[in-house]
Amino acid sequence: MLGPVDARELGITLAHDHVLMDGSFMYVDPPADDDQHMADETITLQNRGWVAYHWTSNHHNVQLDSEALAVSELQRFVNAGGRTVVDPTNVGLGRDPAPLVRIAEATGAHILMGAGYYLGGTHPSGMADRSPDSITAEIVADIELGVDGTDVKAGLIGEIGCSYPWLPNEKKSLRAAVAAQLETGAPLMVHPGRDPLSPVEIAQIVDEEGGDLTRTIICHIDRTCIDRAWLADMAATGCYLEYDLFGNESSWYPPNPSVDMPSDAERMDVVLWHFEQGSEGQVLLSHDIATKHRLHQYGGLGYDHLITNVAPRLLRRGLTEADVATLIVDNPQRIYAFAP
Template sequence: MKDGWAQTVLGPVDAADLGITLAHDHVLMDGSFMYVDPPASVDQHLADEQITLDNRGWVAYHWTSSHHNVHLDSEDVAIAELRRFVAAGGRTVVDPTNKGLGRDTEPLVRIAKETGAHIIVGSGYYLSGTHPRDMSDRAVDSIAEEIVTDIQIGISDTDVRAGLIGEIGCTYPWLPNEKKSLRGAVAAQVETGAPLMVHPGRDPMSPVEIVEIVDQEGGDLNRTIICHIDRTCIDRGWLHDMAATGCYLEYDLFGNESSWYPPNPSVDMPSDAERMDVVLWHFEQGLEDKVLLSHDIATKHRLHTYGGLGYDHLLTNVVPRLHQRGLSEAEVNTLIIDNPAQIFGFASTDRSR
């Protein structure tokens, strides 16, 4: 709801004031769960090296096989990178880093103050490999209560509130604790009205099953985001069926131009040109009101500091190309201003903070 309030790490913000919004980008994150040894044993020494000009190409191709790469761990770098986003006209970053991914609100507060960017932080649980050891013993109601506390009271005994449920991690085939985690997240959405963001497994059936669970548990599909669509399936018939459910479809891998996708070698990662083609198709079908865009930056090599395109890539490089392909300023604003305001604004907040 555009007349709702989004919850940022610095407090509530009128959704109409979120401005240009990145719907899914990590600012600080512990991505150690992603690490896998290099595919070639002769490259093992590269796994332990810092990113340099000499090895940056290798890191960009094997981005899950560099210990240095899978951690976003510098406040100073984050500040410099987000300043470039703000200078390009950006205003808000939705950071879906949640429990198990190194979520830490104190540095995010400092970063938001230093850069002037609104930062919305996530809640709930990611993939099973990041779950707490006692996750099998936890009940759905307990998981829901934790998320509701993050949203309505504060995260980890602070007064910083989450403004997002997610990203909730799902693999395919689905693991029992991940399904339980999603059920708890849906229960929290029902109680708070907060937006729900779900990371699907790397198979076209995964989002289908996720939508079924959200619906069965009484969740609001119109307040639900399925992320990473661009690495899951871009078949137009499938996309039409998913859009018909009412959920938001998030194309959040802009700037990831390598077709090689280490987490799932059977999938060829689309290019930005292919992503833009799909975005234009949404307009042709009248489905543009449920589309979100972002980069899903979660590793160092995607940042300017390490030779990447940074958080401003959409604004600096993609938006001009969308205009060249025929989208008007108002149509582009639908994607990066209006749609985010619609989904990330909700009424469950104390406006006095």
């Protein structure tokens, strides 16, 4: 099932994972001259370590392009007790509703499909000439009528791409998305730039435009900033904070070498801190799978990692079953339901 669903039916939910995606925008050549041939190899046991480390430098890796593979990988999530995947693949990331419908039907998973525009580098030509109102109207139509001439409706606005510094037209795209949030009651998910100032400026823009920060998700918090004072300030805005890179256990983060990617253990420390602070109701968890190396088929931990591996570790650290349900059932149900 796609599009807006009865929130009571969401069950265990991945707040941000891509099922099918064209990630060619993130490809960069291998850093070492001697490794250029690695870019065109398919993933094998022999090169899997290299690909996992340099995951943006292999053409095969940056495509989630197999419907059959998506079915078998998502089936493991469903078999583990999972129910819903929020797939914020939108314009610029190769969003395609028809295969998502088939994958949802084959697996029994709910898939919520995204809307709106990703990062400026993936905007179609002509974006500079678009009026904000025309972008808003496009997003509203995706939600209320269906995407790309189908009757398959988007279930959220996002992930709206914001770079830091901002690229041309990204603020316009965000402002248009906020207007669509106001018109439809859909949740708004924003991909921030890789700087702690980016989510701060995003929250300011959402607020300026009259948007609802309590209906807004800032994704990729774990690779942006986990300083506790900053997190407390962000939580105070009312927005949801999404730790969506669980299962990414390499501290080397190719898209931003100045940031050390936290481990799952560090992510869990932050989650426990939110419980201490009383802000656990604003926390969302996911894996942001967007490349092949994260899938079981290619040596990754798959869409079931949160259920299979992380939830038991959170219990071992002292959370109750109800606490874990707050994170992966109750919070997604609240934010991914449409506002009345």
